[in-house]
Amino acid sequence: MSDDTASDETGQIPTNLRLLMLLEEVARAGVPVTPSAINEVLCLPKPTIHRLFHTAEAEGFLQRDLDGRSYSPGRRLRRFAVATLSSERVRAVQLAILRRVAEEIGETCNIATPDRDGMFYLDRVETHWPLRIQLPIGTRVPFHCTASGKMYLSSLRQDYLNRFLKNYKLTPVTSKSITDAAKLKAELAQTRERGYSTDNEEFMDGMVAIALPIRDMQGRLLSTLSVHAPLQRHDLASLTQKLDVLIAGSAELSDTLCS
Incomplete structure (x- = not known):
């Protein structure tokens, strides 16, 4: 896990931060990434990481790449970035x-x-x-x-x-x-x-x-x-x-x- 990754006293990422940190890592990567690649940083249970990706895709924050396995920022995440700027x-x-x-x-x-x-x-x-x-x-x-x-x-x-x-x-x-x-x-x-x-x-x-x-x-x-x-x-x-x-x-x- 990277040095700037937030965690609670048990070393685990708090539930309410997991999706935010997933989106942060996808944006940080700069290229389409797979759930397994992101989980090398987040270290979450495999069912959890796939559930988070599914939720982010369903809500438009991520979108699946042409290979069907990788993900990149979706329209809502891009709009969020523009609004922030x-x-x-x-x-x-x-x-x-x-x-x-x-x-x-x-x-x-x-x-x-x-x-x-x-x-x-x-x-x-x-x-x-x-x-x-x-x-x-x-x-x-x-x-x-x-x-x-x-x-x-x-x-x-x-x-x-x-x-x-x-x-x-x-x-x-x-x-x-x-x-x-x-x-x-x-x-x-x-x-x-x-x-x-x-x-x-x-x-x-x-x-x-x-x-x-x-x-x-x-x-x-x-x-x-x-x-x-x-x-x-x-x-x-x-x-x-x-x-x-x-x-x-x-x-x-x-x-x-x-x-």
Whole structure:
């Protein structure tokens, strides 16, 4: 059992904490996990661990993976995580950082988090320019043709990325959307190497964007910081000149989640 695992004086996990700690370990793993793998940490009776997984799945906190044996966070647990990140204390700090980044760059900046079907816009600060692109909080955008989505895809382990590309339809949204899996994999490799992703009119005609990762305590991508701008003010080359501001902002946002 890990050092930070709570237990009572007998060394056993209290009944009212077992499900919470199970969900914590699943989230900590970062990849689909089996009940037996989780129980190596929790050390509960085998019938108990399977009952807890069954309950969490039935209530939507966990969902079964494609192999039928592994589990990952379900919709309710993902919504819980988003609500936690959106709490007033955390959000106030995030907005202050996001507002400063947007003001320094002079364009709209966003924080987005991966959801099951695409990237979910968690927060944003609008540019002061009258000409702006409307993508409000709560908007969901595709993975393959957005800067935030490609940043997320680049963080996936190779076997999970291959599985994703095998089952995900690369639907063109504009004439510049990447619809070939090999070309997308090549761009994701480039994204991993340089540390940021781009959208060159792939999601919306006349719009370019750049995204960087916001990481958790274990260095895993939790969300993204992105900026987008109309071509009337920036092309992709000029927007990348703002990278230093974005890098500093993503590092500071990561720090707020690790403190």
